Amino acid sequence: MKKRGRLFIVLLVAVVCGIFLFPTVKWYGFVPQETKDLATGSMVQIREYAQGKATMDLRELNSLIASDPSTALPNEYKFLLPIAKDNYKAMKRDVPRDWTVEAVFRGFYNEQDLFDTLENHYRSELVEIKTLSGNVLQLGLDLRGGMSILLEADTEAYEAKTGTRLGGADVTALLNEDIAILNERIDQFGVTEPDIRIQGSDQILIEIPGAADPERVNSFLRGKGSLTFQIVDQALTDQLNAYFTENPGEVYTDGGQIKQPEFLPAGKVATAYYINDDYGLDELSSYVVLNEEIGLDGIHIANAVVGTNPITGQPTVNFELDSTGGELFYKLTSTNTGELMAVVQDGKVKAMATITEPIRNSVQITGFGVEEAQDLSIVLKTAALPIELIVVSQQGVGASLGEDTVQAGLIAILIGLALVFVFMVVIYKGSGIIADIALLFNLVILLAVLSAFNLTLTLTSIAGLVLTVGMAVDANVIILERIKEELSYGKGAEASVKAGFAKAFWTIMDANVTTIIAALVLSQLGSGSVKGFANTLAVGIVSSMFNALFVVKLMYDASLSGKHPRLSIGWRRK
Template sequence: MNKRSRFIIILVVLAVCFAFLWPSISWYARTPKDQQTLALGSLEKIKDYTVVKAKEESDKLIAMAKANPEASLDPSYDYLVKAAKKNYKENAKAYKAAGLEAPKAPEVMNVGAVLDSFTGPSALADLRAVIEGRYRDEILAAKKRYNSSVKLGLDLSGGMNIIVHADLNAALASQKKDNEVADEAQFKKDAMAQAIETLTGRIDKFGLTSPVIRQQGDDRIYIEIPGAADSESVNTIIMGKGILNFRLVDENATAAVMNYYRANGILFNSDGKLLDPSILPADCDVMGFYEKDDYGLDQLVRGAEYIAVKKEIALDGKHVKSAQVSADQTTNQPEVNFMLDSEGAQIFADFTGAHVNERLAIVSDNKIKSAATIRQAINGGQVSLSGGFSVEEAQNIQKVLQTAWLEVPLEVESQQVVGASLGEAAIKQGMNALTWGLAAVLVFMILYYMGAGFNAVVAQVLNMYIMFSVLSAFNLTLTLSSIAGMILTVGMSVDANVIIFERIKEELKNGKSRAAAIASGFDNAFWAIMDSNITTFIAAAFLSKLGTGSIQGFAVSLAIGVCSSVFTALVVSRLMFDFNTDVMNRKTMSIGWGVK
C-alpha cells in the first residue's frame, strides 16, 4: 500500500470517527446543563414544560405589545419572526382566493407586527403552538444527542432503580385458557425466568450497559439501568406491558358510542366506567384509538376517539413472529407486513375468511393502535396492513407488533434515581488511572525511542480517539470495567510499536538505509503483531460471548482497542515514518540511544 492510499484511509477513518463522536461532544460539551436536565426527563415532563413555557412567552409578548407595539424583538425570537412572515404569505393567499386585496406585510417585524400575523379565533393557540414547537424541538434534539452519545455506567454516574411487578397470575390464567397446567408453581417459576431473560436481552444489547437484573421475592424484578436518569428507558425496556391481541370492530356499537360522546362530550366517569352502559352491547369493550403525538406520546385520534371491539379475542399477539414496514408496489404507500406462526396462520385464515369487509383492531395495553379493513381471507400467515398510513404510523404499528407481546404482563411499581455506587471518586480514580497510565507509557516511549517514540505517542492518541468514537457509534456505556479494558489496550498497543521499533533497530545495525530498515522492520513485524492481537481478540470475543456484566464490558472495550491499535501501529505509524523519509528527506533516524 502506497503513502497516498494510507493517507486517504487515515483521513476517512478520522472523519468517520469524528462523525461518530460528534453526538457525544455535542451532548457533554455543547449542551447546557439545564437543557440536559430537561432532555433526561420523561416525555410527559417535557410536554408539561413546553406547554408552560409557551404560555409564559405568549403572555410576555402580549404584554409587550400592549405596552409598546413598536418594540423590537430579541434575536432569540427569530423563529417567531419567520413564522409571522409565513403567516402573512398564507393570509395573502387566502385574500387572493377570496378575490380581495391582501394587506401588505409590514417591513419591520416588531412585536405588534408578529402578533398581528396570527389571526382568527385560534390566534392565541396558534401562537402558543409555534412557541411550544420551538422549545419541544430543542429539547427533543438534545434527547436525541444523548441517546446517540457515550453514556456513563451506573458505577460512574448513577442511573435508575426500578422495581417491576410480574403478573404471574395473569400469565397462568392466560395459559389455562388453552392448556392444562399440571404444576402451577413450576409454571410461575418458568414464567418469571422468561420475563427476566426477556428484560436482560432488551437492556444488555451490546454488553457495555452492565445492567443489574435480578428476581426480588416471588413476583418482583429489580433493575438498575446505568447512565443518566432518563425515565423513557423504562418504556423501552417494558414496551408493550399489556398483552397484544387482535379484535373485531363492532361498527354499530362504535357509531352508538361516538354519537353519545359527541352529544355529551364525555364518555366515562371518574372510575373509568361508561356513564351509560346501555349504549354498548354486553359482548363489546370500548377502547381509545391512539396515535403518537409530536412528543412520541399516545394521544386520542380526533374524530375517531373511541372504538367498540368484541371482547372475544380473534388472535393472540404471541403468534406474531416478525414485522416490517414496506411500500405497496402499486400505490407506494407505507404498509406493515407481519408473519404469523403456523397455529396463528390457521386461526387468522379462518377468522378473516368469515369477516371480509369488517375492521380488525390491533390492541396493545388496552389501547387500539390500528383498525384496518379485512379485504379478503388471509392465508399462509403472511399479513399486510394498509390504510393510508404515514411512514411514522407504519413504524409505530411495526413496533407494537414486534415488542408488545410478553407472556408475563409487567408493571412498574417504583422508579427512582439512584446515585453512583462509587460516585465522583470512582470517575476521578478511573480517569486518573487511564491518564497516568497513558502518560507514563508515552513518556517512556519518547525517552527510550526518542524521535520514533513521538510516532508511538501520536498512534496512542489516535487509538484512544478511535476507541471512544466506536463507543459513541454503538451507543455503548462507559463503565469502570470498560476503562480497565482501555488501560490494558494502551499497554498492548505500545507492544506493537516496540516490536516494530526493535526490528527497525536491528536492520539499521545491519547497515541498511533508513527507508530499507523501515520497510523491512514493518514487514518482519507484521505477523508477530497480528498473531498476538488475533489471539487477544479471540479471548476477548469469548469473554464477551460467555461473560456477563462487567466482564462483558471489559471484553468488548478490549476487542475494540485491539482492532484500533493494530490500525494505528501498522498504518498511522508507517505513514509518519515514510513521510519523514520521502518528504522531509531525512537519511538518519532517531530511534534509540546510539542508533542512527
C-alpha cells in the same frame, strides 16, 4: 504500500473517527446537564416541557404586545422569524422590514398557530438531542447508576398453557417479542432509555440508568394489559360527541374519568378514541360509545404482522386467531356486518374498522398509514407478553458511586498516558514523540469505534482502556528496537527504518493476533462486564496495530523525506 496510499488511509481513518466522535463530543462537551436530563426523559416529559415553555413564551409575548406593540422582537424569539416570513408570503402580504412583536404576531394565522410553532420548536430541539443521545458512547450502569433487573422466561407455565414443548430457538423468539413489547411500554410508564437485551438462553437483562422508581418499573414489567374487540354504536357516538361539544364541563368526572351521560342505555359505555400525536403519544381524537359486551378478547390473537394490500398498495394489519378466537370472531362479524368495530387497548379505542364480511381466523384491517399500521400490529401483540417473565433479581446502583468511578478511571488513564509518554521520550527521544502521537491517535480511534457501535463504557471497559494504553506501546517498542539494531549494523536511517518495520511485522502480528483471539472468545462467551472488557481490549489491539504499522511508518517517511534526513531514536544515537 506507497506513501500516498498510506497517507490516504490514515486521513480517511481520521475523518471517519471525527464523524463517529462528533455526537459523543457534542453530547458530553456542549449539551448542558439540564437539557440532557430533559432529552433522556420520556416523551411524556418532553411534551409537558415543550407545552409549558410554549405557554410561558406566549404569555411573555402577549405581555410585550400589550405594553408596547412596537417593541423589537427579543433575541430569544428570533427562531420565529423564518416561519413568520413564510406565512406573510403565503398570505400574500408585504414582509415587514422591522420585526416588532406586533409584526411577528401578524405573521401567524392566529394565537394557536403561534403556540403550535413555539411548541414545535422546543419539541424538535429536545427530540433532536434525544436522538443524539442514542448515538453517543454510553455510560454503563456501574458508572451512571440506576437499576438492574434480571428476568427469566417461565417456560413451564407457557408449555402448560399452550400444550407445546419449547426448544431453545423458540424461547429466544418469544423473548425477542417480549423485548419489543417492553420497549413499547417504556414511555407510557415514564421509564427512560433502558437497555433491554437477552442474556444466556432464557433470560432478559434490563438496565435502567439514572434514577428510576422501582414501583413504576415493576408496573411495566408485570403489567399484562388488555385488548378487546367491541362493536361501536354509531348513532349514540354522534349524540355523545355533540353532547360533549355543547357541554365541555360534563366530559370528565372529578376523578378524571369520562362521564357516562344519563341518555346512554344499559349495556353501552362511553370511551375515547386516541391517535398518536407528534410525540408518538396518545392524543384524544373523539368520543365513542361501545357495546359493553366484549366481542373478542385479545388473548386469542396468535400473531400480528404488517402487510400491504396487493391491489391498493395500502398498509394492512394482518393477525391470526386461535381456534376458539376464530369461532368467536366469526360469530361477532357475521352478526354485525356493516357495523363499526373498535380495537380497545386498556380502555382506549386505538383503531376502528367497518366489518364488510364474516371473518374467522385470518383478519385484515386497513385504513392506516405505514407508521399507524406498524403501531397497531404492536398494539395487537402487546396486550400480554408472549411468554411470562419471572423476576430473578432486582438491584440498585448508586449514581454517586458511578461519578466517583468515572473520575477515578479518567485519572488512571491520564496517569498511565503521562507515564508512558515520559518513558518513550526518555528512552527514544524524537522517535518516542512519534510513538506518543500514535498513542493519542490510538485512543481517538478506540473511542470512535466504541461510539460508532454504540458500545457501553463500563468500569471493566475503563480497565480495558487502561490496559490498552499500556499495551499500545509494545508494537512501537519492538519496531524501535529493530531500527536500533539495523543502525548498529551501519545502515543508513531510511534503510534502517524500512528493515526495522519489515522484521518487526510478524512479531507484532503474532503477539497481537493471539490476544485478539482470546478477546473475541471472551466477547462471544462472556457476559456483562467481561464482554465490555473484551470488546474494549479487542478494539484497542487492532487500533494499536494500525497505528504502529501505518501511522508511525507514515511519520517516519515524512521525517526522512528531506535532503538531510535525520533519525532521532535515542539520546546517544542520531
